[in-house]
Amino acid sequence: MRGDSAEIVMGGIMTFAKTRLRALMVSLCLGLASLVFGGQSALAASYVDPALKDVPAEARVTKASPQPVQILFQFQTDGAPNERATKYLKTLVIDTVTASGLFSEVSETPVASGAVISVTINNVVKDLKDATAQGFVTGLTFGLKGSLVTDHYTCTVEYVGGPDAEKISRSVNHAIHTTLGIKTPPEGMVKSKNIAEAVTTMARQAVSNSLNQVAADPAFGGIVPAAPAPAAPAEAPAPAAPAATPVPAELPEPPLTPAPTPGQ
């Protein structure tokens, strides 16, 4: 990722509706001091949900003869395009797809074979009223009564090998938890350095996991490791765990107390 802190603030936390609203409500009550910090509040801490991790090397699908692919990427907020976040994460997403080694070239323009990969990350907004109320109380008590807000993300990777090829599609769910004020973080969480790091980690993990699942489809023609290690705890009952099948429209709450071993 590139960009100074101002860009990170504008491109990062301010694009994610629920966290933004909560931060805004806190700022409203904390007044000028937190406004100086751009509404982010120095009291905010972000945690990437540990249920979904980076794809371990031994579980990565490979391709014998990688071919070029055209990439499409869009970040959405509740299904609507979010250009600011799209711009912010585009390079990271392209780099993640390139680093998978599944393609010889990742291009934004059409390629000869007609192969296309589409990556969509959708920030699902819910419980805005609750977020508003909790954020207001946090601000009103000057952070003494902290609150926890969760931003949910669904990453969908779709791939077609050519004009007549069938589409392969996989989705995974992920989440970022943000505490505002004095609030004990959920158990098993590893604190991100800042919201920008949390967002980039979330995006990298979500894209690499869904892409690896696409590559594991027999129609993709990849080489699947004999005994792939699971990318997430098998018994994670939750939306934040990778979902090999299409995810439901209404997401259940992600687990806040899962992994005994934190983090990345």
Add this chain to the structure above:
Amino acid sequence: MRAPALLLLAVVSLTMAACATPMATPGPSIGNLQRLRKADVPQMALGDFRLAPGLPVAMDRRVNVRGSTVTSPTGGSYALFLKETLAAELQAAGKLGAASGIVIAGELTESEANAGIDVGVAKLGATFVVTRDGREVYRKPLRVEESWTSSFYGAVAIPMALNQYTGLYSKLVTRLLEDPEFVAAIRP
């Protein structure tokens, strides 16, 4: 006395954050890309896109959501933004060709976004016209509409409404590209 006034000011700023935001650059979708390639259609050129005759100029320039709006990055015209959205889809599929005898034109007929306290609604409509070597082979009005759960807070409701409105352009283009009559009109 000062504290309530500051609080009121803050609340007002939350609910009435008037500003103009540039629209998101149109991005192609894999669905439309495959649709165009599977249909095996030739390259197409884009003609004039403008506001339909008799409609107020403001319809092509501004949607008003609690005093805020989005501005088209293409000459400030929503009709031209529709053209750019279609161009992005055709370009990504390798189907855009300025020299083609098949020309698609459009007239904006509807453009609206509202962010109510509970529900938001956005609407977009256009009449598309296709000519082959100067002869009209397709003319059809198409429209799309979206509704969503809105919010009392302008800081949430306004960007949500403007994002939803912007998203309608891709949906309207999809409506065109999946219209069997349109596909039949542009096939060789």
